[in-house]
Amino acid sequence: MRKSTVSIVKTPSSPDYQDVLEAVEKALHLIGGIEDIIRPDKLVLINPSWVAPPVEPSAGCITLPEVSRAIADIVTSIGARPVIAESSAVGVDTEKLIEESGYRKLREMGYEVVNLKKTPWVKLPVENGRIFETLPCWELVQQADVIVSVPKLKTHDQTEMTCSIKKLKGLLTDKGKKSMHQEGLFEGVVDLMSAVKPRLAVVDAIVCQEGVGPVFGRPVEMNLVLAGKDLVAVDATCARLIGYKPLETLITVNTAARGLGIMDSDGIEILGEPLDKVKRRFLRSIEDDPVKVKDFQLIHGEETCTGCRNTVLSALLDMRNADQLMYLPGVTVLTGGAQPPKGISRENIVTIGKCMPEDSRTERHVDGCPPNNALVVKAIIAGRAEVKRMYADGSLDQTG
């Protein structure tokens, strides 16, 4: 059986551009080079993670500009045209993120750095989509000959881990990102991957995040770059690297199940650093300093998956950060078809998620799969205070 290859290369601590370039070159060399997928004169969309601030390299939130630049330089050396392009989370000002991070310097140096939110969009057909027949993507995605996913490796408060597949959500318009949460993130992202067909992943695992990622997690220095042409194999390897079984990361499972790549370790050849030598278990979102409040009940049902489990926890953390835990006592939150305990008045119950049966939903129901954290907070607070959005500007109505 032909195996998928994934390379793991070490960088020094706090690497400079030359260190990063050498690591990316070595990672790509180990997987057999990229001349088979990137040819002269082709348009190559390099898609880093710009989810939201903080932008400092030490925060481990956004893809380091040096990693994007290294890929751009390698693409240029082949004679192709690199464009570094991404759109941040709904409500986050991508232009400001570029301005305040090292990406502005790349622009000044002459690299094409594009805020996708300022560009036209198109409907991209999804072959055999499970959730979507078309997806609203940026026009540049359609125009690109090759898409390179350049994620920052982090734990994630809804999907356990975010890496090269989940990160592709930045290729959707804000409307598309919102409908992904409403209609089903875990299969929707797989639809997106089958529509945009990324050919390569280069993972920035230099400073990562553990705990309540992908924005407010705790930084972890790993000093690694990983690369591969099979994104499922890359994400499965990254899952193992940070202490998950790939079966615990539903997006990887769903992409493998649809034949978009290999997840099993028997089918993946790891080149460069041995996985056992560099792996480290990351604190999971669910383990990170849980919120405990008297007279507040959170009841998960049989259907509850990590999506809603982590979403509610993350919403509670947002409330704690915003000093709003006083709105929790007296409230019961139900997910995954859970039934309310006897004696609880319906008006004090918040029901969560698309899989909550219609007849169990209360007036304070929050739809989505999983719903947005901020909308869960809004339902809990129920008009008693303003909902503070943790990393996005703009109105809550923009939230997806």
Ligand code: SF4
């Ligand atoms: S709505 Fe149901 S399936 Fe979707 S994330 Fe929540 S618990 Fe999981």
